[in-house]
Amino acid sequence: MAVDLGILKTRNEIRWGRAKPTRDFSAVARRLVAPTAKARYQAVSARTGVPWAFIAVAHERESSQNWAGSLAQGDPYDKVSTHVPAGRGPFASWEEAAVDALVNCAPRAARNKDWSIGGTLTMLEQYNGLGYAGKDKPSPYIWSGTDQYVAGKYVRDGVYDPNAVDKQLGCAGLLLAMMALDPSISFDGNHMHMPVAPAPTAPSSKPSVTSPAPGSLGAFIASILSAIFKRNK
Incomplete structure (x- = not known):
């Protein structure tokens, strides 16, 4: 069954307004907004137009912020990927692999123009897959660790277990915790990435x-x- 993304966006907006954490997101959020990590996410944001906070939470979900793991699926970026999307790489750096994931791999987040909170959460859900939306279930990729999710998980590709519980923290709770730590994070729908300014050239x-x-x-x-x-x- 095809998923209506407009309806999914509205549902995600409603859930965002109601969501309350049931687990502690603070430690992971501090790690994601740390200056060194933020600078790397912003460098990728400058090349793709994808907000750096989106990149950060996707990185956490895909590989627990492992800088050796590709943003696309967590496989080592310096080898050809074997998990979906398979056949990507190898890449020279984590940043190069991240740009490829956002520009060339479905759902091609770099093409997204709606960075409102509903649009952001829906893009993140597409990034993981729309299997939960197709079952009319909240995605643990987004809502795990909040009161908007209780149980139900794809334990492997195409296999859904209604009793399995996602142990990772979801993107929505991570974003809420990150916003409490870094007021520069916002979702007004008008995200504009700032190009990286070239370093001034010193006289010879x-x-x-x-x-x-x-x-x-x-x-x-x-x-x-x-x-x-x-x-x-």
């Missing part, structure tokens, strides 16, 4: 008597002396 050498700065008095005198010497040759 300082002006000197033998190499005066262009346009300076020294340069003017040097040009006169050069003309005199050429005339006397």
